[in-house]
Amino acid sequence: MSTPPIALVTGGIGGLGSAICRQLALDGARVIAADLPHRNDRLAAFRAEMAEFGEHADFTALDVTDFDACRRVAAEIEQRHGRIDILANVAGITRDASLRKMEKAQWDQLLAVNLDGIFHMSRAVIEGMLARGYGRIVNISSVNGQTGQFGQTNYSAAKAGVHGFTMALAREVAAKGITVNTVSPGYCQTEMVMAVPEPIRARIIAQIPVGRLGAPEDIGRAVAFLASERSGYITGANLPVNGGYFMSF
Numbered sequence: 324m325s326t327p328p329i330a331l332v333t334g335g336i337g338g339l340g341s342a343i344c345r346q347l348a349l350d351g352a353r354v355i356a357a358d359l360p361h362r363n364d365r366l367a368a369f370r371a372e373m374a375e376f377g378e379h380a381d382f383t384a385l386d387v388t389d390f391d392a393c394r395r396v397a398a399e400i401e402q403r404h405g406r407i408d409i410l411a412n413v414a415g416i417t418r419d420a421s422l423r424k425m426e427k428a429q430w431d432q433l434l435a436v437n438l439d440g441i442f443h444m445s446r447a448v449i450e451g452m453l454a455r456g457y458g459r460i461v462n463i464s465s466v467n468g469q470t471g472q473f474g475q476t477n478y479s480a481a482k483a484g485v486h487g488f489t490m491a492l493a494r495e496v497a498a499k500g501i502t503v504n505t506v507s508p509g510y511c512q513t514e515m516v517m518a519v520p521e522p523i524r525a526r527i528i529a530q531i532p533v534g535r536l537g538a539p540e541d542i543g544r545a546v547a548f549l550a551s552e553r554s555g556y557i558t559g560a561n562l563p564v565n566g567g568y569f570m571s572f
């Protein structure tokens with residue numbers, strides 16, 4: 324690719340999202356972080372972290388639960404930059420509660436962001452990728468989608484669904500130059516994980532063979548690897564980045 328790839332990262336100014344944006348930019352992409360507006364502190368931090376990339380790092384306001392807004396943002400980027408080469412679906416939330424205490428709103432909100440959002444954004448970019456015969460889609464799942472987690476029936480269901488989506492779409496577009504993969508992070512040093520009560524978090528960390536929480540950069544490097552033009556023979560895969568917390572075939 325002679326011109327820099329154009330990358331769109333949903334949840335792009337969040338804990339993992341900003342590390343993913345940074346790694347993609349370090350690897351030479353022009354990155355557009357799409358995230359909820361009105362998070363001024365986070366946005367200022369993102370702009371500072373990405374300052375060295377100048378006009379190769381941008382922000383656009385987006386709520387991934389809004390199907391029409393996803394289409395609009397994709398169309399605007401394609402209009403401005405000519406294409407979207409890389410989509411990283413990172414936007415995600417937790418609404419932890421055991422099932423007997425879970426409100427319907429906690430289920431609905433979580434599914435709307437973590438699962439519907441991936442459909443909305445992938446649907447918005449796929450036509451352009453098919454027309455150009457090239458694309459890289461990387462969806463963020465979680466170790467808790469692979470193992471289930473106490474208090475996370477909503478999150479584990481959505482995150483398991485993410486990889487089902489990945490595998491189905493990977494088959495649909497494999498012959499068209501587009502790869503679709505999942506990265507399943509373990510427990511990382513993010514606000515989301517730091518919100519887990521300390522005694523529970525300490526018990527989890529004690530079970531991580533590598534002996535520490537993941538760094539957001541660990542996830543950034545995995546996403547950038549799968550988003551690279553050179554990773555064209557990897558599709559429908561689920562790459563665990565969890566410090567050995569969960570191992571399987």
Ligand code: CAA
Pocket residue numbers: 417419420421423424464465466467472473474475478508509510511515516519520523
């Ligand atoms: N495993 C087994 N039993 C547990 C438990 C656990 N993790 N947590 C609570 N229990 C037990 C309690 O000991 C208690 O037992 P008794 O009734 O016999 O006394 C009972 O379950 C309490 O059940 P409640 O429904 O009242 O649970 P709670 O309201 O006290 O806590 C919770 C539920 C808020 C979900 C709490 O368990 C929790 O915060 N868990 C952490 C969930 C977690 O790991 N979230 C990850 C967020 S980060 C993320 O998701 C990123 C990523 O991708 C990795």
